[in-house]
Amino acid sequence: MRFSLVRQLLLLLGLAFLPAIGQAVYYRNSTSWAQPPVDSAPVSLAQAESWGGTVLWLDARSDEQFARRHIPGALQLNEDRWDDLLRAMLLQWSPDRRLVVYCSRETCHASHEVAERLRKEAGLTNVYVLQGGWEEWETAHR
Amino acid sequence: MKIRSAFLIVSLTFLFLRPAGAALVWEQKEADLHPALTDKTAVAHFKYKNTGDKPVKITSVHASCGCTTAALAKDTVAPEESGEIVATFTIGDRSGVQTKTITVRTDDQPEQATILKLKATIPQLLQVAPVFLFWSAKDALTPKVITVGVGADYAVDKINVTSTDKSIETEVVPVPDKKEFRVIVKPTESGRPINASLKIEPVLKADAHKPYYANVRIDSRAKPPPQ
Numbered sequence: 001m002r003f004s005l006v007r008q009l010l011l012l013l014g015l016a017f018l019p020a021i022g023q024a025v026y027y028r029n030s031t032s033w034a035q036p037p038v039d040s041a042p043v044s045l046a047q048a049e050s051w052g053g054t055v056l057w058l059d060a061r062s063d064e065q066f067a068r069r070h071i072p073g074a075l076q077l078n079e080d081r082w083d084d085l086l087r088a089m090l091l092q093w094s095p096d097r098r099l100v101v102y103c104s105r106e107t108c109h110a111s112h113e114v115a116e117r118l119r120k121e122a123g124l125t126n127v128y129v130l131q132g133g134w135e136e137w138e139t140a141h142r
Numbered sequence: 143m144k145i146r147s148a149f150l151i152v153s154l155t156f157l158f159l160r161p162a163g164a165a166l167v168w169e170q171k172e173a174d175l176h177p178a179l180t181d182k183t184a185v186a187h188f189k190y191k192n193t194g195d196k197p198v199k200i201t202s203v204h205a206s207c208g209c210t211t212a213a214l215a216k217d218t219v220a221p222e223e224s225g226e227i228v229a230t231f232t233i234g235d236r237s238g239v240q241t242k243t244i245t246v247r248t249d250d251q252p253e254q255a256t257i258l259k260l261k262a263t264i265p266q267l268l269q270v271a272p273v274f275l276f277w278s279a280k281d282a283l284t285p286k287v288i289t290v291g292v293g294a295d296y297a298v299d300k301i302n303v304t305s306t307d308k309s310i311e312t313e314v315v316p317v318p319d320k321k322e323f324r325v326i327v328k329p330t331e332s333g334r335p336i337n338a339s340l341k342i343e344p345v346l347k348a349d350a351h352k353p354y355y356a357n358v359r360i361d362s363r364a365k366p367p368p369q
Contacts, residue, residue: 080208
């Protein structure tokens, strides 16, 4: 009796695994959507603000969001108009500046993508992503 | 024996049952887009149908970035009614594979959001690296090199490079047996800060392509080029 129950449980578990295995095989080449963005040297708001005037704030949000409100002194740098905005940003850049990129909130990936392009394509160092994004700054400065 | 058979049947039934309360059924939750070189946007259609017996209200549709908008014709879906969410991804100056998500919430399952996924593979005619050259106060103004690779699907025999500052000279050298060019950037002047932009354009019969850019910055204290 006990052996039979164990056998049935094993059978059920085996059946439950079949669709999972099938899905894993079918989607083996798919993008992992749950994959977190590349680690982009996160920095807390307190840490970034402690750097004072060496920080160059970079706003990776859309033009509309930037126009509505942004961190004072921040420059726009998003991928919608990357070429133009990068050129303008580089005029303000100097080797001693720390670049802190932010977008709207924690789940926004734009800041990570902008930070990654600054490192890979422009070869810049001292590039950070603000933890909590614009929402964090806005909450702290209400 | 009968009890055991009943147990097995009930268990198997639960195993293959669809999730309860899933009234909105999506035709597809992932879109794989391949826009053309000249396209400004990539559009995905996510179709759904209310297979339940009650109206379903779509309470929120939220895209993961400002570059994607999601349009909804009507927010309440009657039983057996179909509809779609049209997601428009603005390509802008992005390149490579871009993945964006759209989170949809409905009133029948407020805690369980549906994640729609949009993947756009943006063709790249040229790959410029690095896009920024900097000569600091410590540097001598010796030439630096920018590599311009040609995308796998394209044939480019020649590129033109123009500088916004006449003191920055450039020389384009094709790399033999590789779909690649080397752009040698030579500063010819010192003693003043220079911010220049290099416009890099492929010479193609078709005119429908955007230019690429690299940026040059020279500190006024950078040392003159060696004689």
